[in-house]
Amino acid sequence: MVDEARNSVPVEESSGDGAGSRPTIRVQNAAKSFSGRTVVDVEDLTLGTHSIEGLIGPNGAGKTTLLRMIMHSIPLDHGAIVLSSDGNGAETVLSDLSTSRMAQHGVVKTNQVITDFEQLTVLDSMLLSVAQRSDEWAFAIYREQGLHTDHADEIHWYLDRFDFEDSFGFANSAGEKKLLDIIRCLLLKPRFLLLDEPTAGLPDRIRDQLMELIREKATQDDISVLIVEHDLHVIWNMCDYVHFMAEGRVVLQGEPAYIRDHETVVEQYLGSGHV
Numbered sequence: 616m617v618d619e620a621r622n623s624v625p626v627e628e629s630s631g632d633g634a635g636s637r638p639t640i641r642v643q644n645a646a647k648s649f650s651g652r653t654v655v656d657v658e659d660l661t662l663g664t665h666s667i668e669g670l671i672g673p674n675g676a677g678k679t680t681l682l683r684m685i686m687h688s689i690p691l692d693h694g695a696i697v698l699s700s701d702g703n704g705a706e707t708v709l710s711d712l713s714t715s716r717m718a719q720h721g722v723v724k725t726n727q728v729i730t731d732f733e734q735l736t737v738l739d740s741m742l743l744s745v746a747q748r749s750d751e752w753a754f755a756i757y758r759e760q761g762l763h764t765d766h767a768d769e770i771h772w773y774l775d776r777f778d779f780e781d782s783f784g785f786a787n788s789a790g791e792k793k794l795l796d797i798i799r800c801l802l803l804k805p806r807f808l809l810l811d812e813p814t815a816g817l818p819d820r821i822r823d824q825l826m827e828l829i830r831e832k833a834t835q836d837d838i839s840v841l842i843v844e845h846d847l848h849v850i851w852n853m854c855d856y857v858h859f860m861a862e863g864r865v866v867l868q869g870e871p872a873y874i875r876d877h878e879t880v881v882e883q884y885l886g887s888g889h890v
């Protein structure tokens with residue numbers, strides 16, 4: 616059914632080179648206002664030209680809204696958002712799709728898959744993601760045992776690596792829920808992964824493990840990753856490229872060191888002494 620998916624986790628055979636095979640997302644003249652106030656107004660922004668990119672900016676800059684616009688979980692006032700799949704020139708207008716169809720096109724954001732941590736055990740949540748990535752997922756979920764057998768290696772690879780307190784029980788702490796949310800996104804086999812504050816509330820040890828995992832996925836599976844994050848250690852350590860957003864616009868872009876030292880960023884966001 617979805618056996619080919621087993622090959623990429625846990626034993627990666629990809630060369631990791633993948634130049635030109637990662638997808639990009641282009642935001643074109645896209646705006647969103649709430650109650651007449653424009654909160655996002657992006658003229659032309661391309662995301663995903665580097666494997667891991669960061670999106671930073673002060674609270675209220677419009678980062679989360681921009682991610683929700685990309686996922687089409689809120690409609691745009693105007694403009695378009697286009698996914699370029701790979702080197703072959705295939706394009707999909709994401710802003711024409713429903714949110715539920717995004718994953719089929721490989722675009723996945725944390726915090727939007729399912730949030731019913733109280734009803735699904737850790738293991739069931741992972742199985743649901745595996746089932747969801749199949750075209751036949753509604754059928755697959757009814758043969759759960761088969762699904763588990765087919766994907767046991769993949770699921771246990773995550774369970775072993777992340778030491779859940781009780782994989783047959785429910786995710787307990789906020790940290791476990793957050794971790795599970797990200798693992799479920801990865802089990803959907805994203806091609807473009809959007810992470811909105813992935814490390815907020817996580818203990819340092821889990822944060823570091825998680826970032827290592829994201830880095831591995833980005834390089835080995837050619838996933839494009841966009842991280843919105845206030846923990847700037849994560850941004851400076853993880854990202855190849857950073858977009859700085861203020862008052863609804865992306866005002867600066869560049870390598871981490873350039874952004875970190877730029878006077879606009881220092882003045883508007885970091886404050887004196889931060890760097």
Ligand SMILES: Nc1ncnc2c1ncn2[C@@H]1O[C@H](COP(=O)(O)OP(=O)(O)O)[C@@H](O)[C@H]1O
Pocket residue numbers: 649650654672673674675676677678679680681
């Ligand atoms: N659903 C909404 N209704 C009204 N205002 C909103 C809504 N979502 C976001 N906003 C406003 O849009 C601005 C940008 O918010 P947000 O995108 O969450 O910023 P960030 O993620 O950069 O902190 C904020 O002023 C916020 O209050």
Ligand SMILES: [Mg+2]
Pocket residue numbers: 678679680
């Ligand atoms: Mg936000």
